[in-house]
Amino acid sequence: MGVIPRRRLAAVALAAATALVVTAGCGGGDSAEDGPITLTVDVFGQFGYEQLYQEYMAAHPDVKIVERGTGGNLDEYSPKLTQWLAAGKGAGDIVAIEEGLLVEYKANPGNFVNLLDHGAADLKGNFLDWKWNAGLTADGKQLIGLGTDVGGMAMCYRKDLFAKAGLPTERDAVSKLWPTWPDYIRVGEQFAAKQTGASFVDAATNTFNTILLQTAGNTQGYSYYDTSDNLVVDSNPAVRQAWDTTMDIVDSGLAGKYLAWSEEWVSAFKQAKFATIACPAWMTGVIEGNAGPSAKGKWDIARVPGNGGNWGGSYLAVPKQSKHQARAIELAKFLTSAKGQIGAFKAKGPLPSSPQALDDPAIADATNAYFSDAPVGQIFAAGAKNLKPVYMGPKNQAVRTEVENAVRTVELGQRSPAQGWTDAVANAKKAAAK
Amino acid sequence: MTVQLDARPPVTPAPHRRRSPSVRLSRLDTRFSPYLYIAPFFLIFGVFGAYPLVYTFWVSLHDWDLLGSDHAFVGAENYTRLLADPDFWHAVVNTLGIFVISTVPQLLAALWLANLLNRRLRFRTGWRMAVLIPNVTSTAAVAIVFGVLFSREFGMVNWLLDVVGLDPVEWKSNRFASWVAISAMVDWRWTGYNALIFLAAMQAIPRDLYESAAIDGANRARQFWSITVPLLRPTIIFCVIISTIGGLQLFTEPRLFHSGTNPIRGGPLRESQTVTMYMFENAFAPHYNFGYGSAVAWLLFALIAVVAAVNVAIIRRLGGRTPGGRAAMGELP
Numbered sequence: 001m002g003v004i005p006r007r008r009l010a011a012v013a014l015a016a017a018t019a020l021v022v023t024a025g026c027g028g029g030d031s032a033e034d035g036p037i038t039l040t041v042d043v044f045g046q047f048g049y050e051q052l053y054q055e056y057m058a059a060h061p062d063v064k065i066v067e068r069g070t071g072g073n074l075d076e077y078s079p080k081l082t083q084w085l086a087a088g089k090g091a092g093d094i095v096a097i098e099e100g101l102l103v104e105y106k107a108n109p110g111n112f113v114n115l116l117d118h119g120a121a122d123l124k125g126n127f128l129d130w131k132w133n134a135g136l137t138a139d140g141k142q143l144i145g146l147g148t149d150v151g152g153m154a155m156c157y158r159k160d161l162f163a164k165a166g167l168p169t170e171r172d173a174v175s176k177l178w179p180t181w182p183d184y185i186r187v188g189e190q191f192a193a194k195q196t197g198a199s200f201v202d203a204a205t206n207t208f209n210t211i212l213l214q215t216a217g218n219t220q221g222y223s224y225y226d227t228s229d230n231l232v233v234d235s236n237p238a239v240r241q242a243w244d245t246t247m248d249i250v251d252s253g254l255a256g257k258y259l260a261w262s263e264e265w266v267s268a269f270k271q272a273k274f275a276t277i278a279c280p281a282w283m284t285g286v287i288e289g290n291a292g293p294s295a296k297g298k299w300d301i302a303r304v305p306g307n308g309g310n311w312g313g314s315y316l317a318v319p320k321q322s323k324h325q326a327r328a329i330e331l332a333k334f335l336t337s338a339k340g341q342i343g344a345f346k347a348k349g350p351l352p353s354s355p356q357a358l359d360d361p362a363i364a365d366a367t368n369a370y371f372s373d374a375p376v377g378q379i380f381a382a383g384a385k386n387l388k389p390v391y392m393g394p395k396n397q398a399v400r401t402e403v404e405n406a407v408r409t410v411e412l413g414q415r416s417p418a419q420g421w422t423d424a425v426a427n428a429k430k431a432a433a434k
Numbered sequence: 435m436t437v438q439l440d441a442r443p444p445v446t447p448a449p450h451r452r453r454s455p456s457v458r459l460s461r462l463d464t465r466f467s468p469y470l471y472i473a474p475f476f477l478i479f480g481v482f483g484a485y486p487l488v489y490t491f492w493v494s495l496h497d498w499d500l501l502g503s504d505h506a507f508v509g510a511e512n513y514t515r516l517l518a519d520p521d522f523w524h525a526v527v528n529t530l531g532i533f534v535i536s537t538v539p540q541l542l543a544a545l546w547l548a549n550l551l552n553r554r555l556r557f558r559t560g561w562r563m564a565v566l567i568p569n570v571t572s573t574a575a576v577a578i579v580f581g582v583l584f585s586r587e588f589g590m591v592n593w594l595l596d597v598v599g600l601d602p603v604e605w606k607s608n609r610f611a612s613w614v615a616i617s618a619m620v621d622w623r624w625t626g627y628n629a630l631i632f633l634a635a636m637q638a639i640p641r642d643l644y645e646s647a648a649i650d651g652a653n654r655a656r657q658f659w660s661i662t663v664p665l666l667r668p669t670i671i672f673c674v675i676i677s678t679i680g681g682l683q684l685f686t687e688p689r690l691f692h693s694g695t696n697p698i699r700g701g702p703l704r705e706s707q708t709v710t711m712y713m714f715e716n717a718f719a720p721h722y723n724f725g726y727g728s729a730v731a732w733l734l735f736a737l738i739a740v741v742a743a744v745n746v747a748i749i750r751r752l753g754g755r756t757p758g759g760r761a762a763m764g765e766l767p
Contacts, residue, residue: 075695079719086500086724104722108501205695262694263581267588398720401696408702412607434721 037324038064039331040092044077046070046285047096047148047314048348052340056331063327071289073261074098078397084319085111091319093328094335097145099134099313100396106137106144107394113318115143118329126338130389131353135315145315146336149350150387151280152380153210153309155184156287158198159372160298161275165194171374175303181211181245184305188254191275199256202274204246204411205404206260210278212242214309217388224400224428225393233399233428243424246407247417255411266290278304280311281351281380288370301374308383310390313353351380358384395432402427487735494728501722512729522730524704525712526737528613532688532708533681533741536617541673543625545666548632549658562633565626576623577690584615584691591615606692612706619687624680628673635669636662667749674745682738685710696720709734 041049053065069077078101084091085105097105105111115135120143124132131147155178159169167190168174178184188200201207215238216223223239226232233239249255256274258265268274269290277283279301287299316332318325334340341352342362349368352358358381366377393399406424409415415423494512496505516522551562568576583590584605592602605615639662647657663670688706689697698715700707707715709730717727 073695075697075719082500082718082722105501108499108503110503111501257586259694262692263578264585264587265694267585271588273587395720401699401720404695405699405702412604412702414607414703431721434716434723434726 036062036064037327038066039094039324039328041065041067041094041096041331042077042081042092043067043069043096044072044074044098045282046289046348046350048285048344048346048350049335049340051347052335052343055343056334063331065331068092075261085321088321091321093322093324094316094318094332096148097315097317099315100392100400102134102145102315103392103394103396105317109137109142109144111320112142112144113320113322113325113329114141115146115318115329115332116141118326120146120329120333123333123336126336126354126356128353128355128385128387130387131313134389145317146332147353148314148316148336148341149282149312149344150353150384151213151282151310151312152351152384152387153214153304153311154279154281154301154379155276155304156279156283156299156301156371157276158272158274158295158298159300161196161198161272162191164196165191165275167191169300171300171302171372174300178303178305181305182248185245185248185252185254188249188276189252192253196275198272199274200254200276201249202256202265202268202277203258203260203408204250204255205407206278207249207255208242208246208404208407209400210304210309210311211245211306212239213311213390214304214306215241216390217309218307221388222391222393224396224403225391227391229393231393231399231429231432233403234425239403243407243421247410247420250411250417257411259408269295272298278311281345281349281376282312283349284368284371284376285348285350296370297372299370300372301368301376301379303379308387310387313351349376351384353384355385395434398431398434399428402431490728490731493724494726494732496725497723498725498728499722500718500724505725508725512725513733516726516729516733521704522709522712522733525707525709528609528700528704528706529682529684529708530741531610532613532616532620532684532706533678535613536620537674537677537681539617540621540625541628541670541677543621544628544673545632545663545670547625547629548636549662551629551633552636562630565629567626568623569627571623573623573686574690576619577687580615580619580622580687581691581693607701607703607705609701609703609705612688612691612701616684616688616691616706619691620681620684624677628677631673632666632669635666639665671746671749674749675742678742678745679738682734682741683710684708685714689714709737 043049047067047070049067053067057063057065077096078098081091081095081097085108123146127147128150131150135143135145135147137144157174162169162174167187168177177187191200212223216236219238220226220236222232223236224231224233226236256268258268258274269287270292272291272295277287279287284301291299316336318328318332322328335344336354338352338354338357338360341350341354341357342360344350345352345357345363346366352363357363363377363381366375367373368376403424406415406420406427409423410417410420493505495507495509497508497511498505547565551558551565555561582588584592586592586602586604586606589605591605595602603611605611643661643665644657647661652660685708688700688708689711691706692700696719698707698711698719700711704712713727713730713734715721716723716730721727
């Protein structure tokens with residue numbers, strides 16, 4: 001007797017156990033591990049830390065470092081980071097935060113470890129003042145992130161296409177071609193007249209953003225939001241001026257319509273489909289990655305039209321959810337030290353935000369073989385210490401998205417410049433209210 | 435030893451010889467174990483289906499910043515704002531548009547394919563397996579490949595158009611063109627799957643119906659429309675409902691069709707932004723407004739229910755010469 005009932009009981013028990021395991025699986029916790037700990041670093045794009053990790057791990061045999069997100073797009077990275085923070089789970093022990101998004105994360109500082117509680121205050125002198133200050137919350141009591149790089153600004157160009165169009169190819173001569181943006185447009189028109197099969201500019205949106213940040217930095221020091229967090233997209237002359245200049249570029253037929261960071265944009269790099277691209281220091285790594293080894297020596301770097309400017313730059317923060325906060329902070333301090341910043345610059349080009357690093361001969365004398373041995377140290381570092389920062393308001397990213405999409409509709413011929421401007425203002429207001 | 439498949443307890447010839455606890459256990463077993471057997475589904479559904487549904491509704495009644503710590507209760511405000519939001523309705527039109535131009539040709543093509551596969555063919559099993567192959571590829575891979583095929587300047591589709599002397603099409607920034615491109619992706623993937631479901635149903639139709647029809651002089655087309663299609667009606671309804679649910683939730687294809695900055699918009703003027711993409715845009719980057727995104731999710735739920743009901747009504751009416759639908763067998767000549 002009993003064979004069948006027992007077997008069925010077993011089946012019932014199995015079914016119940018399965019259900020329990022399945023439901024319990026969602027809440028499973030991590031067990032503390034002995035031995036070496038793993039520190040996860042979440043980044044986007046190219047931070048150039050690989051060599052530094054090796055060094056750090058050699059000096060700290062109990063630490064293993066894993067980097068995630070290398071080469072990825074900021075638009076894909078930032079929602080993931082937000083979800084991890086909202087869920088209280090999933091974020092790395094160190095996370096990179098881009099300056100345009102920093103304000104949003106600073107609005108909820110509880111998600112991050114206060115680095116001031118961990119001796120970071122002593123490091124203030126290691127960063128440019130504005131870079132340090134931007135990492136602080138509004139009340140100045142919490143430091144969210146330590147600065148990594150600043151953008152700086154230059155104009156990268158393809159020498160072979162310039163030669164084809166009969167333009168000078170030597171970088172100083174090219175810099176002299178375009179002291180201002182109208183000069184840049186004039187050169188573009190000469191280039192276009194030669195029918196090289198390539199366009200002059202990659203995408204109007206990149207150039208727009210460059211002009212905006214440059215103009216804002218040289219005037220009020222803010223772009224879409226003023227420093228009291230009022231949306232000023234329609235009243236800030238810097239926005240309007242950047243818009244009008246960009247419209248001139250589009251009107252002259254210079255914009256290549258390659259949507260930034262899209263597959264087409266990458267293909268256009270590979271096939272040499274555009275001649276110039278606005279070039280913060282971190283962009284040099286992107287260009288090298290997209291255009292590939294076969295284009296080595298065909299690119300060079302000239303001065304940006306107008307005067308200086310800054311686009312981008314990031315911070316490293318330690319989320320509260322990290323299980324190894326102290327070790328993570330230690331690593332973040334190492335990566336953002338002058339030495340760490342110099343290492344990153346040499347690897348992938350992001351420009352240091354540490355004045356000591358900027359003064360270091362390793363930066364000042366640096367050249368970049370991919371860009372025809374351009375003296376990148378001089379080109380980027382020279383202006384970096386005098387950079388005037390641009391304030392970014394609370395919904396900067398959402399507003400920027402709307403305005404750049406309006407630029408793109410004009411670039412693609414879907415809207416007239418006047419309609420585009422109306423759209424930009426209306427959609428920016430809508431986005432800011434969401 | 436035999437395997438007992440019957441769920442009833444074994445018949446016991448001499449109940450008096452049994453010890454009573456065992457009998458009681460056996461009775462409890464009979465009464466409650468079926469519930470335990472089906473419990474896993476309901477537990478999982480509760481955790482992953484019902485709970486999120488209710489929670490999403492709760493979130494939709496709040497001003498809920500994804501990262502914020504206090505979430506103010508705002509009642510139906512998210513819904514009233516959403517109903518007056520032109521971008522939401524734009525996304526609804528996109529979704530319905532893509533749904534119609536993908537589902538209608540897809541189901542017709544599937545029906546036609548199934549009919550072909552139902553004939554005597556060489557390598558019949560091979561052909562039948564072949565139509566399913568697109569379905570086992572990864573959606574993401576398909577979407578990325580199609581995204582490249584339909585690229586404006588470097589895409590193969592525009593190159594082919596150029597070869598035959600046509601102007602290139604702005605596949606990503608022309609609203610209708612982007613709908614067509616995305617529908618092509620959906621159809622490539624799902625036509626074979628639906629064809630196999632239709633084929634299975636076709637094989638259940640008795641052959642003698644076709645024989646009598648042939649004797650009565652009905653040609654193949656007539657047989658198809660008068661025997662096959664009416665008898666497939668329950669299957670067609672099933673496929674339509676499944677396609678409706680899938681079509682209105684379309685996300686991966688249009689999302690990965692676009693690359694570069696803010697692909698979640700589906701083009702600079704939201705040309706192919708579906709409702710799920712709009713939900714994502716609001717709940718996550720760049721707005722992080724979880725309450726508003728949840729309201730979009732609930733309206734999408736309502737929309738799917740309405741469209742599914744309308745579809746079923748249409749299919750019933752189209753397929754049935756008599757109301758009631760189920761009596762298809764009786765309608766045959």
